[in-house]
Amino acid sequence: MRLAPPSTLRLMRAAADHPAGGSARPDFAELVKLARDGDLQAKEALVEALQRLVWHTIGDFGLSRDDRQDVFAGTFCRLFERLHTIREPERLPGWIATTARNEAHTLLRARGRVVVSDEPLEREDSEPSxxxxxxxxxxxxxxxxxxxxxxxxxxxxxxxxxxxxxxxxxxxxxxxxxxxxxxxxxxxxxxxxxxxxxxxxxxxxxxxx
Amino acid sequence: MTHFDLSDDDGLLALLSESLDRADPVPADAVRAAKAVAQLSDVDAELAELVADSLVGDAALLFRHDVTMESRGEPSDRLVTFATPQVNVDLDLQADGRTVVGAITPPMSVDVDLETTGQMVRARTDELGRFHLTTSPGRCRLRIHAHEGAVVTPWITR
Known part of the structure; x- marks a missing residue:
């Protein structure tokens, strides 16, 4: 059996329902304001809201998995350190994607080397029943x-x-x-x-x- | 929800998005580390500015994705200097990736904390403002409990 188009259609529809298909942006201005005052929940909400963007932004730098995790955490270090200097919090996604790219470049520079990741990115999906x-x-x-x-x-x-x-x-x-x-x-x-x-x-x- | 077929750009992007999430999800460890960082205080400390870094200008600054280099020849110490109007701090980030030796000027005897994303170690500077700390590897920053108020350096990648 090769491929049943109806399954594919169903998959396309499921994907369109996926969050990336278009839920509204969180209120970044409000979250940043609270986080600036040290509100831990707001900071954690920022991590939740931006984690996927940061992770995928640094997905094509040839970083090993450990380095990619380090850059990921480092990007949030930078966010919390610079909260007071962010002028347009509503544009936070663009800001953090830029920061993540810079952090990836910085890590490569600090190591003085380029590590090409050959770790498989595929993860076995469980239980195809x-x-x-x-x-x-x-x-x-x-x-x-x-x-x-x-x-x-x-x-x-x-x-x-x-x-x-x-x-x-x-x-x-x-x-x-x-x-x-x-x-x-x-x-x-x-x-x-x-x-x-x-x-x-x-x-x-x-x-x- | 209307029908999609694979020739539809938005549908294909949506499928790609889901596919990337499944094949390459954000690791739970990474999220935990980022949330741990959130617990470190950034309020009530003055952020020092980087004024010198021996790494800048490093000729090894290459972004080639077609080669694999296991390491640069000799690992070397990295010297960085941070400043606020009140205090300067020189750091020697040693090549072992764990040891940090430093001095603050003007010299004063105060507590300094070296924070990593998962750990914090404290030392007392001597009368010349010098200190010596060892932590787990990875990015770090120094918090100086100066008399006029706390000062914190930006996070340093090492």
């Missing part, structure tokens, strides 16, 4: 494999485009030093490349009318 689940898992693994084969600029852009909380094109433009107007076309080109990846092709063909 039905055929449907098996198909879902196959689609996800194929998609992730295809993603990892993309050029770095595509991976960086797509990670930021799937970031949670959402980043605006303006924020992404600043982060990647990419003109605002070229984000749309580059996104298109990268998604097309993803679609045409050999790993993913059977799913596409199966899924199209």
């Amino acid at each position: 039905t055929d449907d689940r098996l198909v879902e898992r196959e689609v996800r693994v194929a998609l992730h494999t295809a993603f990892r084969a993309l050029p770095r600029n595509c991976r960086e852009l797509l990670r930021l485009l799937t970031a949670m909380p959402r980043l605006s094109y303006e924020e992404i433009s600043e982060l990647l030093a990419m003109p605002h107007g070229s984000i749309g076309p580059t996104r298109q080109r990268c998604l097309d490349r993803l679609r045409s990846a050999p790993e993913f092709r059977p799913f596409i063909e199966g899924g199209q009318p």
Whole structure:
């Protein structure tokens, strides 16, 4: 059995319901204000709200897993240390993504070396109990494999485009030093490349009318 | 919710987002470490500024992703200096990644805390403002309990 398009459709719908599909941004201005006064819960809420963005922002620097965790914690160190200097707290996602990238560069510099991670990123999903689940898992693994084969600029852009909380094109433009107007076309080109990846092709063909 | 097919860009991005989360989730350890950092106080301490760093200008500053280098030849100490209008602190971050030797000026005998993301160790400076501390490796910062008020350095990557 190869692929049942209905399962894929169901998966697409589930993914669209995923938080990254579009829940509202937390009230960063309020959280930052509370955190500045030392409110621990507000600080922890900032970690919760920004963890996924930070983790994925530093996903394509070739960091080992330990170094990536170190940079992750370091980014939040920087956030709490600089809380008083953040002028536009409502733009915190852009600020922290920039900070995370800088911290990754700093770590590489402090080590005086480049470590290319060859640790597998794949994690076995547990208990694929039905055929449907098996198909879902196959689609996800194929998609992730295809993603990892993309050029770095595509991976960086797509990670930021799937970031949670959402980043605006303006924020992404600043982060990647990419003109605002070229984000749309580059996104298109990268998604097309993803679609045409050999790993993913059977799913596409199966899924199209 | 309308139908998606794989030729739909937004649908594909949503699927990619889910796929990345499953294949590459944020480790619980990392979140715990970040929350531990949140508990360290940043209020009521003046943030010192970095004024010198032996690492800056390092010729080994390379971001090549096509090579693997196991290590640079000789690990060396890193010297950094921080300042506020009231106090200066020189730190020698030793190559073992654990030992920090330093001195504050003007010289005074006060408590200094070396904080890492998971640990804090305290020392008393001598009459010349010198101190010697050992911690677990990883990023750290120094808190100086100066007479005029606490001073804290930015987090240092080592």
